[in-house]
Amino acid sequence: MAGGIPKFIRLAVLAAGMSFSGIASQAEAALLGQRGLPDFRQPRLEDGLPWDSASLRGHVSLVILWAPWCTICLAEWPDLVVLYQRLSPSGLRCVALTMDAPTEPADRKDLARRLDLPFPVVSGDEGLRRRFRGVRGYPTLVLADRDGIIRHQWAGPPPAGELEAAVRSMIRPDRTEGQPG
Secondary structure, X not given: OEOOEXXXXXXXXXXXXXXXXXXXXXXXXXXXXXOEOOOOEXXXXXXXXXXXXXXXXXXXXXEEEEOOOOHXXXXXXXXXXXXXXXXXXXXXXXXXXXXXXXXXXXXXHHHHXXXXXXXXXXXXXHXXXXXXXXXXXXXXXXXXXXXOEEEEEEEOOOOOOHHHHHXXXXXXXXXXXXXXX
């Protein structure tokens, strides 16, 4: 059970969301490994200060495109936080790109406070969403290697263990020695 939500409810929400989010086309899948993360500079929800994607360079990076109204997204946060806490010492960086964020600064700050995520939560927009290509719904998880090349993209939550295995495969062995598993 993640975050107090029973597994069977999470699976039902996941099944409903997969029909909404769809699966990336073969053409989009063929682009994996050939395109990089888009550069962007967006305001953080908690204070409106700019956050620059350049801070992801040199790290295995997970970009989570999500929306506050997306129940699947909200159900996935506990698992993503655990993954981040486990693998950030080895070089994983995460950022949550919030689509359809509240427009009022106080509401944005309140949303960031309620999420209480251990990584940046920034505001996104339709133009930025299009630059990620292949985003059909939320959540969409985009995993890039240390060179910023997109290696994996999931429409909806990845199958159990797949995201962690993908991250671990991209983290250099010398960075994971002595780290708890």
